[in-house]
Amino acid sequence: MLLTSALAVSTSRIGLIPTATSTLNFPYNLARRILSLDHVSNGRAGWNVVTTFEPNAAKNFGIDHLPERDERYRRAGEYVGLVQRLWDSWEHGALIGDQENARFADPDLVHAVEHQGEFYSVAGPLNVTRSPQGRPVLVQAGSSTHGREFAAAHAEAIYATQFDLDASGAFSREIRSKAAALGRDSNQIRILPGLVPIVADAERAARAKFDELQERLRPESAPVRQLASWLGYPDEEFDLDSPLPAHVLELPLGRVGPQGFFTSLTDYAAATRHTVRHLLTEVLGGHRVVIGDPVQVADHIETWWRSGSVDGFTIIPAALPRSLEDFVDLVVPVLQQRGIFRSEYSGITLRDHLDLREPENSFAELSGNYRGQAS
Secondary structure, eight states: OOHHHHHHHOOOOOOOOEESSSSSSSHHHHHHHHHHHHHHTOBBBEEEEEEEHHHHHHTTTTTTOOOOOHHHHHHHHHHHHHHHHHHHOOOTEEEEEETHHHHEGEEEEBOOOEOSSSSEOOOOSSSOOOTBBBBBBEEEOOOHHHHHHHHHHHHHHEEEEEOOOOHHHHHHHHHHHHHHHTTOGGGOOEEEEEEEEEEESSSHHHHHHHHHHTOOOOSSHHHHHHHHHHHOOGGGGGOOTSBBBBGSSOOOOOOOHHHHHHHHHHHHHHOOBBBBHHHHHHTTTTTEEEEEEEEHHHHHHHHHHTSSSSSOEOOOOOSSSSHHHIIIIHHHHHHHHHHHSSSSSSSSSHHHHTOOOOOOOOOOOOOOOOOOOOO
16 A cells, blocks of 8 residues: 555556455555545555455464455455445535635535444444545456455456456356346446566567576476465476376365466366466466567457457566566557557546446435436
């Protein structure tokens, strides 16, 4: 949160989306911090909602045992709904600031949430006025069964792990269908899977860059250990030059790690029968790798985007700052020439950049300040 605040006053356009856990923060405090960031940045803030599955993280907060997955997501659902009500507790126009007549705010437009739920009890209102963009943008990254249900109910932008175009399309259709069934506008959800681009002026040079990274790959090296950790098995069970063993494709009993990533990767590995070494040429940091010259990388992005499976990508540089500079300098101009990436900003808020409507205030009907249909 401190870092994004520093970035907010050092930049004028980019969105700022800190990750914060619903399990280890109090709703009122977190709602206040995120909304304060939104004001500092003039409406460029979001919140990446996580529930925290790592027991060692919980111990830093004096918690010996995290709640089970079901309870964590029930807590998160109540938590997010409460935070949104706190963000709505000041309506547009509530702040008057009339010193001459000693009127600070219109009390009819400031609301106590009076929340009494299964896990939380909060009176409200929040002591921060309404967001310049209505509310900060809610972002979520879970692709497990629980994560998909949560995303369909709450997320406005979704980070995802997708290795296969058909699977990506199925994921998108499922999320949008579930969202529509809950009464949400499914067109107001942005699905943004991770992508690791390795790009150079020529394909051969791009592959040389990737080979330079892969030369560090050893059975005991970090990528193998990380892959083993993600899948929940000891790294000695992974032979670099063989496909994943059959038993590794089964979700370990009692797994506490990210289930969505596990399913996406093991489904892809089972379908392709790639060796571990090959998988690690297509997966870096848990996301799909694309290698090539600027046109080849742009072709990949455009193909996925035009399929309707994704609304964009979360670009994950393989090495900073070089990989990010390569993408911006080499690929972005190609995408701009094709008319599928902006050449200038059309607005100033994160919602503007994501083409998301401003949500209606949930208290507005009570005050007669209702302005339209909620998003």
